[in-house]
Amino acid sequence: MSRRNVRSVDPLSRPRLTVVAGGAPDESDPQPLHADATDALAKTLIDAFGDRVLFLFHRRIPGQTGDLPVIAVTSTGVHLIEPRSYPGKKVRASRDGSTFVIDGVRHTRIAEQALEHAEALQAAVQIGPLPEATVDTHYCFVEGELPLRPLEVGGVRVLSVRGTLRCLRAKGPLDEREIETLHRDLSRRLVRT
Structure with a gap:
């Protein structure tokens, strides 16, 4: 058999990845499957940072439900990024700042879910090598009309893609070895979804 034919039949020579969206849509969320927002943000982040920032995509804490869409490990620490996309819709906070108001409709589950994810990730980091x-934690709106002033919902900052990039570029106390240690620990313990 020629070398060319060996490669073409070797199943390990070129892995194929398939993205499968799953789960039942949540009726309270105007855009229940945020796979497109996460994929768009992931591409932007990887293009912007390459291997200078270490990422984990679509992970969850073992024994819990809920997708942690984007986790970034940088010199400032661990960042949980909740991507959202509401093209052409006005994104605001309720008067008390506890929930999102998207095109005049309150969406309480978004803030509740982010808080649950943040608490789970915080607990995972605290039992790791660098507690x-x-x-x-912050939201990253890939699409949507954000106000000009800073926005916070349920104690979590709401940023644009540009704001997210700026946040991840900030300098912090962790060195390269500590960043790799944190990333390796989280990648072992957080299950792919």
């Missing part, structure tokens, strides 16, 4: 590492 004092900072865990920062």
Whole structure:
């Protein structure tokens, strides 16, 4: 058999990845499957940072439900990024800042879900090799009309893609070895969804 034919039949020579969206849609969420927002943000982040920032995509804490869409490990600590996309819709916070108001409709589950994810990730980091590492959570709106002033919902910052890039570029106390240690620990313990 020629070398060319061996490669063409070797199943390990070129892995094929298939993205499968799953789960039942949540009726309270105007855009229940945020796979497109996560995929778009992932491409932007990887293009912007390459291997200078270490990422985990679509992970969950074992024994819990809920997707942690984007986790970034940088010199400032661990960042949980909740991508959202509401093209052409006005994104605001309720008067008390506890929930999103998207085109005039309140969406309480978005903020509740982000809080659950943040608490789960914080607990995972605290039992890891660097328990004092900072865990920062924010929303990243890939599409949607954000107000000009800073926005926070349920204590979580709401950023544009540009704001997210700026946040991840910030310098912090962790060195390269500590970043790799944190990333390796989380990649072992967080299950792919």
